[in-house]
Amino acid sequence: MLIEQCAYTNRWRQVSPAAKGLFTSCGIVAAFVARSPLTTCCLAVIILAVAVVGARVSLFRFLKVALPAVLFLAVSAATLAVSVRWGGFPLRLQFHLVNKAELSHIALTCSRSLCGISALMFFSLTTPMTDIICLLRKLKFPEVMLDIMTLGYRALFVFLEVIHDTRTAQMARLGYATPRLAMRSLGILTANLTLQVWQRSNALHQAALARNNDGSLMFLEDEYHRPVLTLLTASCSGCALIALAMVPL
Amino acid sequence: MTKAKNAILELQDVNFRYPDGSVGLNSCSMSIERGSRTAILGVNGAGKTTLFLHLNGILRPQSGQVLYDEASLDYGRESLHNLRSRIGLVFQNPDSQLFSASVREDVSFGPMNLGLGKEIVKERVADALHAVGLTDYADKPVHNLSFGQKKRVCIAGVLAMQPEVIILDEPMAGLDIAMQVELARILDSLHAEGMTIIIATHDIDFAYQWADTISIMVKGNCTATWQISDIANSIEQFGSYGLGVPRVAELHNALVKLRLSDNGNGYPRSHQELVKHLNEIVI
Numbered sequence: 001m002l003i004e005q006c007a008y009t010n011r012w013r014q015v016s017p018a019a020k021g022l023f024t025s026c027g028i029v030a031a032f033v034a035r036s037p038l039t040t041c042c043l044a045v046i047i048l049a050v051a052v053v054g055a056r057v058s059l060f061r062f063l064k065v066a067l068p069a070v071l072f073l074a075v076s077a078a079t080l081a082v083s084v085r086w087g088g089f090p091l092r093l094q095f096h097l098v099n100k101a102e103l104s105h106i107a108l109t110c111s112r113s114l115c116g117i118s119a120l121m122f123f124s125l126t127t128p129m130t131d132i133i134c135l136l137r138k139l140k141f142p143e144v145m146l147d148i149m150t151l152g153y154r155a156l157f158v159f160l161e162v163i164h165d166t167r168t169a170q171m172a173r174l175g176y177a178t179p180r181l182a183m184r185s186l187g188i189l190t191a192n193l194t195l196q197v198w199q200r201s202n203a204l205h206q207a208a209l210a211r212n213n214d215g216s217l218m219f220l221e222d223e224y225h226r227p228v229l230t231l232l233t234a235s236c237s238g239c240a241l242i243a244l245a246m247v248p249l
Numbered sequence: 250m251t252k253a254k255n256a257i258l259e260l261q262d263v264n265f266r267y268p269d270g271s272v273g274l275n276s277c278s279m280s281i282e283r284g285s286r287t288a289i290l291g292v293n294g295a296g297k298t299t300l301f302l303h304l305n306g307i308l309r310p311q312s313g314q315v316l317y318d319e320a321s322l323d324y325g326r327e328s329l330h331n332l333r334s335r336i337g338l339v340f341q342n343p344d345s346q347l348f349s350a351s352v353r354e355d356v357s358f359g360p361m362n363l364g365l366g367k368e369i370v371k372e373r374v375a376d377a378l379h380a381v382g383l384t385d386y387a388d389k390p391v392h393n394l395s396f397g398q399k400k401r402v403c404i405a406g407v408l409a410m411q412p413e414v415i416i417l418d419e420p421m422a423g424l425d426i427a428m429q430v431e432l433a434r435i436l437d438s439l440h441a442e443g444m445t446i447i448i449a450t451h452d453i454d455f456a457y458q459w460a461d462t463i464s465i466m467v468k469g470n471c472t473a474t475w476q477i478s479d480i481a482n483s484i485e486q487f488g489s490y491g492l493g494v495p496r497v498a499e500l501h502n503a504l505v506k507l508r509l510s511d512n513g514n515g516y517p518r519s520h521q522e523l524v525k526h527l528n529e530i531v532i
Contacts, residue, residue, distance in 0.1 A: 008390060128390065129352040150349060157392035158344045183347050203345035210328055210338040211406065212362040219349055220357030220370050222388075 002065055006125040012055040016224040017131040018124055018138070019234035023050075026238025027119030030245035031112045037104070039245055040111035044118040046241065051122045062121060069117045077110040129153050134221055143216040150217055151204070155197075162196055163189065256319065257414060257445050258304055258336075260471070265299060273308070275469035281414075281447060286440055288456035289449045290492050291466035292517035297449035298341070300466065301416050304447075305338045307426035334363055337407030341419040343399035352378070352394070352402055353387045359410040370409075377409035381435055397428035403450040404435065414445040421452055433459060457495035458519040465490050481516040497523050 006015070012020065027047050032041040051057045081103060087094045098106065123132075133149050166189050170176065175185035208217075224230070253451040258281040273298050281287055289297050302308040304313055306322055306447045315322045317332060337359075340346045349355040361368040378384045381401040389401065400420065407415055420436075421429050436459065437440055440446055450456050456463050457477065472490065480487050481498040487529045488494040497520055504510035510527060517523040 004390065008393075013388075128351070130349060130354055130390075154348060154350050155389070157350070161344075200345055203340065203342070204348070206302065206307055207340055207346040208348070209307050209339075210333060211359040211410065212333045213358070214330075214362075217348055217358070218361040219351075219354035220361060220367065220374060222351075222353065238393070 002061055003124055004128070006057050006061055006065075007128040010055040010126050011056050012126045013128070014225040015126075015230050016227040017127045017135040018227070019230040020127050021132075021135055022231065023234040023238050023241075024119045024123040026235075026241050028116050030238075030241040031115035031119070033242055034112070034115070034245040035108075035248065037111035039247065040108070040115045043241060043245060044111070044115040046244070047115070047118040047122050050237075051125060054124045055122075057125045062125060063210065065125065066117055066121050069121075070114070073110060073113050073117065076113075077106060080109075081108045129223065134169040134219075138221075147217045155200075158200065159193065159197070162193060165193055255283045256280045256510060257317070258447075259316040259319075260300070260303065260310075261314050261316065261469060263303060263309050263310040263315060265303065265308060265469075272469045273295070274303065274310070276313070276468060277466075277471050278313075279464055279471040279474070281445065282462070284443055284445055285462055286436075286460045287445075287447045287462045287464060289447065289464050289466055290451070290453065290456060290490075290512075291449070292451075292492070295466040297466055298418055299469070300471075301338055301418055301447075301449065304414075304416060305336050306332045308340075311373060316333035334410055335412050336414045336416065337410055337412035338416065339403050339407050339417045339420065340420060343396070343403045343405035346403045346406070347391050347399060350390050352383065352389055352391055355402060356387075356405045356409050359406055363410060371410065374410045375406075377405040378487075380408055380438070381405045382431070397424045398417075399434070400424065400428075404432075408439075411412070412444070413437065414447065417446070417448045419449055419451070421450060429455070451492075453493045453495055454497065457498060465492065477518065478516070501526075 027043065030043050031040050034043060040090075048062060050060045051062055081095045081098055083098070085094055085096075086092070097103070127135075129149075130153075133146055133153075136149075137146055167175075169187075170185045170189065174181065175188075176182040260274075260277050260279045263274050263277045267273055277296065277300065279300075289300065291297050301310065303310060306315075306324065309324055318337070322328070322332065326435075347355050348358055353374060356374045357370050360373050365373070374387075375384070378387055381404050383398065383401055383405060386394065386398065386402075391402065394402065404415075404417070404420075417436075420432055424432060433455070436446055436448075448456075448460075457480065460477060462474060462476055463480070465472045467490065475487065480495065481502065484494050484498055484502060495518075497517055501510060501517055501523055504527075505512060510523075510530060517526050
């Protein structure tokens with residue numbers, strides 16, 4: 001929901017998703033071009049700054065959304081840097097730090113991932129999913145995949161509401177009073193949801209037929225504010241990021 | 250069943266049973282006049298939705314026939330495409346009808362399926378959103394709209410296809426009073442443009458106020474069709490279907506019996522009309 005709110009309320013909502021996608025791609029390419037962890041960290045901060053200053057995405061929201069991915073990256077980095085094993089006498093856990101060369105390699109890998117996270121966060125926090133699907137359609141992604149994405153994304157909110165309503169009704173009748181009852185209620189909720197998925201998919205099929213659909217889902221594409229200019233700006237900014245990545249730090 | 254003078258849609262002795270054996274339609278015959286406002290009344294499970302799915306060609310009669318423009322429906326792909334572009338169907342639950350998470354995209358879904366050009370679709374989407382008063386919501390995500398607004402998006406989605414007939418399944422269900430008034434205004438403006446409108450409803454007072462014709466459905470059968478002007482005269486007979494009677498007609502009849510009102514300018518169809526009529530008598 002946080003991602004949704006940012007995507008619909010940021011200043012670059014009407015900027016072409018192609019431009020934002022291009023800048024994101026350049027950010028990822030720059031992360032791989034960079035040869036030092038310091039450079040990639042700088043790139044990550046620059047992309048974050050572009051989102052915060054340019055698109056007016058709140059810094060707090062950006063960090064909050066990025067936090068799970070960054071934590072996952074931190075855990076991964078720790079497991080790469082430190083190896084744990086049983087050994088010695090008496091038997092105990094032994095921690096071994098990798099050597100300096102390997103450490104710098106891990107730092108580079110992780111900082112690249114950090115830069116990639118920053119770039120993807122920039123894209124997802126400034127571009128609604130419907131725009132992303134529209135962009136993928138223009139890039140000739142398979143229709144079936146895009147239809148599933150469209151319906152899946154819409155269904156996400158419909159079923160979140162169903163889950164919320166069902167859970168509230170269960171809680172109102174003490175459905176979660178004890179762990180045993182909670183397990184039972186959760187089972188009923190899952191069964192109910194499964195049935196609703198089936199019923200609603202049938203209803204959606206009928207609604208599609210009623211509106212003359214007999215193939216893939218087609219929608220009118222949005223029009224964006226000065227698409228050529230924004231695309232040019234994005235490509236220049238993206239190239240600047242890649243050039244910056246080549247600077248040895 | 251009396252056949253309408255200028256029937257646009259007609260059902261002749263249509264029967265339909267669902268795979269589980271439950272009756273959908275049972276010898277159902279009905280005739281809908283072009284440019285009319287028809288309300289279908291019936292208890293839950295009476296077959297109203299099944300009837301609508303037949304009128305749009307989604308369900309096919311197991312016996313009997315459905316006629317559009319006095320010709321029996323052809324269930325070939327091309328003919329169904331043609332039929333569904335002329336008969337728009339708005340379902341009861343908007344969440345079962347909205348495909349895209351974007352209002353503009355969803356409204357464009359029908360016209361895009363008609364194979365229209367981008368410019369025409371844009372124009373139709375703008376007109377349809379304007380007709381339902383949602384122009385400012387075009388770029389909003391569907392999941393941030395209220396239930397009533399979602400219903401209006403559904404109606405806009407059908408209006409953008411510019412159908413001759415619009416069918417609405419329980420359009421007032423779940424709407425607050427303000428939304429109901431707004432929806433009634435939209436329906437009135439569509440009717441003024443010459444569109445044939447069919448609705449299913451439980452709200453007898455709204456049906457009496459809004460419709461030209463009321464059809465009663467019982468267990469899949471269209472038991473009776475009433476012209477609105479006939480109801481007030483035969484209110485007890487109308488009440489025998491167990492669906493209630495229009496309160497304004499009942500009250501007006503009681504006032505006439507007590508010589509507190511008269512039938513001078515015909516029967517009032519709404520509370521406001523009755524109050525206006527009584528004020529005129531007093532003056």
